[in-house]
Amino acid sequence: MSELFDIKRYRVDIVLKLAFTPRWIAGLLLVIALSTGFVMLSHWQLSSATWGQRTADPAKEIVQPWEKFLSAHEPLTIENSDHMVKVTGHYIAGSSYLVTDKLNEGRQGYWVVSAFLPEATPATDSEPRALAIARAWTAKDSLPAEPQGTLTVIGRIVSNDAPYYSRDIEQKYSAEQITSQRMIGTAASAQLTNLWDIPLYGAIITADAETPQGTPLPLDAEGKLLSSATIVGQTRDLHGVRASQVTHEDVNWLNIFYALEWLVFAGFAFFLWWRMLKDSYEKAQDPAEYFEYEGQYWLDEDSGRYYYWDPAEEQYYFFDDISQQQILEERTNKHASS
Structure with missing residues (x-):
């Protein structure tokens, strides 16, 4: 052993x-x-x-002033989107449109998009601008009236809808419906600014709550919106949009x-x-197994390699490398002299 x-x-x-x-x-x-x-x-x-x-950011659920995230002539960035914001002002009467094909908890319906004028204009803006507010989701194809007076809207900043073809609406609704109910296919500030003929900020705010002036805001101690918050005139078929953060996991x-x-x-x-x-x-x-050699060979203990004597060349060679001939000859001469 x-x-x-x-x-x-x-x-x-x-x-x-x-x-x-x-x-x-x-x-x-x-x-x-x-x-x-x-x-x-x-x-x-x-x-x-x-x-x-993209994962949900808890910091974006804390309600902050809208002007921290929206500026004139500036696109909406990923960092600024999905934030919960508050804005105080009033709706422009008769500005609402119905945006078709909007789902809410599996139900097909519409967004009610209205123009909203803030009370204060950010110092960075040269002229007053309006905000496009998706103030409600409704299951009925009829426009509700905009709330009157000064109020505070609390909601989420969302990006504009993708473009659409007008024939997509025309295939689903009659021309009379589209005209009388002021139906459009997308909630996009670029389109709405032309429809309203007023300058807008480049994003949409979805209204989760509408609070009349003098009424406490429906926020908890952390500054987050209460689940009990409502919009003005809320019913089963007309309520806040309640958009969630966009996530992709x-x-x-x-x-x-x-x-x-x-x-x-x-x-x-x-x-x-x-x-x-x-x-x-x-x-x-076992060099004999890998090389065609039948003579005697020896082990060089310093390198662990076998070498042999070539009588034709009268030199020693390693089996796998002949670059160390001089070393072998020196060792051979040393052995012969001893």
Whole structure:
């Protein structure tokens, strides 16, 4: 048993001695560099798999003044969208339109979009502008009257709807309905500013609550809207829009697959280095199996490699490399003199 252990230990020593030669150390450093690059690419693919994700931000639920997020001639950014805001002013009478094909808890209906003039104009704006307020969702194809007087609207900033073709509405509703009920296909400030002939800010605010002047705002201690908040004249078929934050939590599984693939490449680089080292070791242990040679050969204990004498060339050669002839000749001369 001890003899077997000694043989096994000797073989491990030979492998380690071969692995720590300059050639194999250089190969290992190259493998480490390649594997590091592969791991970095894997990390990049993992990051790419979730780049498009958007999670709900609790800070956006705290109601803040609207002018912090909307400015004239400025587009709505992702950072500013979905914030809950409050604005005090009054609706422009007779400005409302019905925006078709709006769902609410699975029910098909309409948004009531109205023009709203704030009391105060931000200092950065050169002229007064109105806000497009989606003040209600209704299940009926009839326009409710706008609330009168000064009130505070609390709601969420949302982006404009995508463009639409007029024939999409014409296929669902009669010309008389479209005209009499003032139906449009999208809630978009670019279209509404032309319909109302007044300058607007580049976003829509969905009204979750309307509070007449002198009435406490329906906010909790943290400044968040109470679930009991209502709009003026709220009924079962007419109530606040109650928009939620836009979230996107899907994962790109193709990027996950690529990330795993890069890790496999990194592991394969180490395997390839080890396999080449193992093949070199096996060739050194039994060169006659890998080289066409039937004569006598010897082991160079310093390098763990076998060499042989070539009578035609009258020189010593390693089986797998003849670049160290001079070293072998020096060792041969040393043995002969001793």
